[in-house]
């Protein structure tokens with residue numbers, strides 16, 4: 204199989220297997236994706252970190268889906284000041300997301316370590332996979348720490364019965380820009396041997412955070428090699444990842460036309476054009492009074 208060449212300065216995802224396909228693994232660089240999210244939503248550092256971690260997880264979980272039109276939604280609904288974090292991804296590396304409250308500050312866990320868990324709080328993590336079946340798959344677990352990686356590992360283990368290690372991280376620079384964003388997911392298939400599981404567990408428990416590895420210049424392939432090199436890692440696929448929203452004025456109009464008729468009449472009576480923003484990418488669409496009348 205011919206692998207495409209990728210510029211390591213761009214976001215991409217790799218998928219691999221190890222130990223005779225009894226382990227499957229994903230790693231992703233989302234530095235640009237998270238930077239776009241920060242720019243679109245004007246997120247404060249701890250929210251940049253929370254949203255970036257969710258975007259990394261979304262990109263990797265999107266890559267687990269096989270169908271052309273499959274769609275993944277992650278909802279992290281905690282009682283912390285961030286509110287709900289929503290991320291959606293497809294199977295082609297397109298991911299997008301937003302957070303209820305982008306302008307949040309919480310005290311650091313310790314100097315230099317942002318407390319994402321405190322920003323998220325406790326509540327539920329919901330995973331929805333629309334795989335083109337009659338009913339979308341829907342799994343829900345309680346948020347364990349709000350650090351996102353832990354919560355997703357718990358979700359995979361409890362809800363999908365797939366023991367998994369999830370590491371997602373964002374390093375925010377002193378000027379609040381995104382220095383590194385990325386992550387990995389390593390999953391044990393049902394036929395994984397005990398010694399394979401033990402070998403992966405000891406690697407993971409001794410490992411540095413993913414952003415530290417990225418700071419050292421490690422690529423997604425290097426990260427998987429670090430964990431699974433001894434177990435015969437095979438990289439099967441590489442594909443680009445990007446923050447991408449497929450919204451349009453027509454789609455936003457569709458959402459607008461579902462509001463109460465009386466509310467729409469009221470807006471028209473006010474006589475001023477309105478601006479409606481896409482939640483996911485913050486793009487503003489303007490609707491004139493004539494356009495609103497057409498909707499009625």
Ligand SMILES: [Zn+2]
Nearest residue numbers: 448450481484
């Ligand atoms: Zn949009």
